[in-house]
Amino acid sequence: MDDKQPWRRRTLLRRVGTSALALSTLGVAGPGAASTVPQSDAADDRPDYGSDPAGAESDPAAVLALQSTVSAGPGRWPQFQADPANSGFTDALGPDGASTAWTFDTGSTGRATAAVPGTGTPPDGSLDDPTDNVVSSPAVVDGVVYVGSNDGHLYALDAASGEQEWAYGTGSAPDSREEVMSSPAVVDGTVYVGSHDGALHAVDAESGDEQWTFATDGTVFASPTYRDGVLYVGSQAGTMYAVDTAGEEVWSASIADRVDSTAAVVDDTVYVGRWNDDRTGSVVALDAADGEEVRTYAARGEVACSPTVTDGVVYFGDYAGVIYAIDTGTAELVWGRQLGGPVLSSPVVVAGTVYVGSNDESLWALDAANGDIEWSYATDGRIYGSPAVTGDTVYVGSEDTSLYAIDRESGRERFAVETDGEILSSPAVVAGAVFVGSSDSFVYAVGDPTGGESVSATPPGGTDGSPSGTAGPDGTTSGDGPGFGAVGALAGLGLGAWHRMRAGSSSDAGPGDAGPGDD
Secondary structure (H helix, E strand, O other): OOOOHHHHOOEEOOOOOOOOOOOOOHHHOOOOOOEEOOOOOOHHHOOOOOOOOOOHHHOHHHHHHOOOOOOOEOOEEOOHHHOOOOOOEOOOOOOOOOOEEEEEEOOOOOOOOOOOOOOOOOOOOOOOOOOOOOOOOOEEEOOEEEEEOOOOEEEEEEOOOOOEEEEEEOOOOOOOOOOOOOOOEEEOOEEEEEEOOOEEEEEEOOOOOEEEEEEOOOOOOOOOEEEOOEEEEEOOOOEEEEEEOOOOEEEEEEOOOEOOOOOEEEOOEEEEEEEOOOOOEEEEEEEOOOOOEEEEEEOOOOOOOOOEEEOOEEEEEOOOOEEEEEEOOOOOEEEEEEOOOOOOOOOEEEOOEEEEEOOOOEEEEEEOOOOOEEEEEEOOOOOOOOOEEOOOEEEEEOOOOEEEEEEOOOOOEEEEEEOOOOOOOOOEEEOOEEEEEOOOOEEEEEEOOOOOOOOOOOOOOOOOOOOOOOOOOOOOEEOOOOOEOOOOOOOOOOHHHHHHHHHOOOOOOOHHHOOOOOO
16 A cells, blocks of 8 residues: 555545536436545545534434334344344444454355346356355344355354354255345344345244245345335345235335345335336335335436435435435435446435445445535445444445445544455444455454444544545545535436446446445
8 A cells, every 4th residue: 555545545525516416307417527626634624513414303313213123223233224214323333443353254265246246147148156255244133143145045153253053045955056145134033035046035043944935036136124024125027025924925016127226114115226227227115015106216327226214315326326315205306416436335324414335436425415525435446335334433345355444424444354355245233343244255243242332442523543644636536515406407418318328338337237236
């Protein structure tokens, strides 16, 4: 690492910019041109964190208090992004240092899956060689870590020691290698997970014995979302399912050509991203009771990421590289921001700030009220997985093989843990520890997984962890200061031209023109 690298990895930006992108409708807006030069590290150039523009109600803890469902806690991270709303937030403090407590090997290291994790088929159409990469995001309940592997198994690991308690194989035969890229949901002694064998599996959490399987019409990459006795999950054939805990179908609905997005379920509504073969997409709201379409939230490109819903606003990103905030009731755009690459990472909204990763290799902190940039943190690889946020830290993995802990207020690096493979898995945080999978075939436990309360390096909002080295004189980032609003127009590039441009570009997407989206 050269002297300029630490600065490139933590770029603070003013809440102002050269110009704001604007549009009258999403259909006529192009990607726009946006570029800002990072400012100095002087106090005057830091964002003002003294106010909460989105209000206290934007805190996921306030939302969770209204929900009667499984959610994160000091010793729990029971499903993808912590809870049915995909909040990605926990009140528990995670680790404050880069100490690795244990690793667990799910098999032998192999090449990264060519189309990870959207599909098992690489661009040339040949069958992929499965490896033992861990793309699945862990769930943690009652001292046990549950996680899938591309070796075709769901694993239960002792959270304190990392020792295997059991392994459950999916597929048609015990030795089959149907990738488990879906993240498990753990509810009342049962683990639910999807598999590339085209089924949703229910497994006894204690013994690892199969309770039932529910056949879908395609491979299951998305993670099941549990809410009030029902599991909601999509297939890569484009069907959304509601399945009860006995394994019986409640309803199903064909909503797209493909569903990679993990649903958010809030206020009896299911929000899920749509991916169509013509490279269009959106988020659709479905009635949780019967699957009827309630509303559609327009996007410029395919939506593989998992939406999150907070305080009457749905936040999500798309393959066109835009992060959206849209009113759930009116479907009107609140704001949008063009980033430098596809947004497959799911956003997390906490106390007026949106945290989201992008294929532009950066983690972004945006004002939840208007999309203004608060800070950005650049890694050396694309960010597919979704961040996990605590009171003082944002944890996120990168394709550059590292798990990062970033100060929530300042955007400074607290620490990083290096693995031997790309991190496409989203971290799970409990008191004192964070768990994540890597493409080196290992599951990692960082910090103290014995259940002790973590003591943060500084109180929430601290600014420790200043990078070494000197500030680079240049180094632009995609996106100007403010986000674009719902009024105005950007001339010169229509919807047809936008999609033709995307169809002719190979730089928009991740491996195999597919990405993890949620895991």
